[in-house]
Amino acid sequence: MTDVTALTIAILGGTGGQGQGLAYRFANAGVSVIIGSRDAERAHTAADELSGRITGGRVTGASNAGAASAADVIVVAVPWEAHEKTLTGLVTELKGKIVVDCVNPMGFDERGPYPLLTDDGSAAEEAARLLPDSTVVAAFHHVSAVLLSDPTVSDLDLDVLVLGEERSATDTVQALAELLPGVRGIFGGRLRNAGQVEALTANLIAVNRRYKTHAGIRITGL
Numbered sequence: 001m002t003d004v005t006a007l008t009i010a011i012l013g014g015t016g017g018q019g020q021g022l023a024y025r026f027a028n029a030g031v032s033v034i035i036g037s038r039d040a041e042r043a044h045t046a047a048d049e050l051s052g053r054i055t056g057g058r059v060t061g062a063s064n065a066g067a068a069s070a071a072d073v074i075v076v077a078v079p080w081e082a083h084e085k086t087l088t089g090l091v092t093e094l095k096g097k098i099v100v101d102c103v104n105p106m107g108f109d110e111r112g113p114y115p116l117l118t119d120d121g122s123a124a125e126e127a128a129r130l131l132p133d134s135t136v137v138a139a140f141h142h143v144s145a146v147l148l149s150d151p152t153v154s155d156l157d158l159d160v161l162v163l164g165e166e167r168s169a170t171d172t173v174q175a176l177a178e179l180l181p182g183v184r185g186i187f188g189g190r191l192r193n194a195g196q197v198e199a200l201t202a203n204l205i206a207v208n209r210r211y212k213t214h215a216g217i218r219i220t221g222l
């Protein structure tokens with residue numbers, strides 16, 4: 001498996017639940033993490049708070065643009081509503097880098113969660129269209145922010161499906177997934193298959209609501 005511990009990982013929208021959770025786990029695995037935000041001050045505050053809780057690695061804060069410029073791999077962890085605008089504004093900073101999209105286009109109404117139809121077929125494919133000079137990989141859609149941030153959870157007990165067009169990039173992101181305790185990173189196909197992976201999150205949220213849990217998925221046969 002690729003050695004990813006020397007990489008610097010930036011998280012766009014890293015002040016949110018998912019970004020904080022991933023930053024906590026990556027840093028604890030010894031990786032250098034930059035929390036990105038629209039507001040650099042907010043990123044610094046979040047990074048300082050996280051630094052007090054981690055046992056390894058290093059967490060710093062920056063604007064989303066600063067974080068993207070300084071990192072090797074950039075995770076997109078903003079709400080779907082902010083996806084297009086965020087990426088459009090960072091085309092230059094993200095050029096030549098691996099961009100990991102974990103965004104789930106999702107709606108909620110009185111009948112519960114449901115996947116949103118997107119023009120490109122998925123958030124990840126939108127990212128690939130907006131960032132032609134980046135290598136977009138889709139991953140981390142089904143990892144619960146609550147479990148990621150909970151220091152008492154030592155085994156996340158799930159698989160992360162990793163989708164993309166370039167083998168070296170999906171290998172890298174599979175290795176990043178495997179830094180999370182109890183996680184296997186599993187290649188899940190090319191980006192044209194990202195839509196159903198993003199959409200499956202609606203099923204998992206429905207499971208969570210019925211069974212009061214934080215459900216993940218496991219692939220059998222491997």
Ligand SMILES: NC(=O)c1ccc[n+]([C@@H]2O[C@H](COP(=O)([O-])OP(=O)(O)OC[C@H]3O[C@@H](n4cnc5c(N)ncnc54)[C@H](OP(=O)(O)O)[C@@H]3O)[C@@H](O)[C@H]2O)c1
Nearest residue numbers: 013015016017018037038077078079080082103104141145
């Ligand atoms: N929460 C989960 O368990 C989970 C699991 C898997 C995947 N995801 C995906 O991860 C993404 C982030 O989820 P989250 O729960 O962390 O979301 P969130 O807390 O609502 O937002 C994350 C961050 O995005 C930034 N943001 C919010 N609105 C924005 C806007 N209009 N424009 C630009 N930036 C904006 C904010 O950072 P600043 O204000 O600091 O810029 C915010 O802290 C979502 O797309 C979600 O589908 C979440």
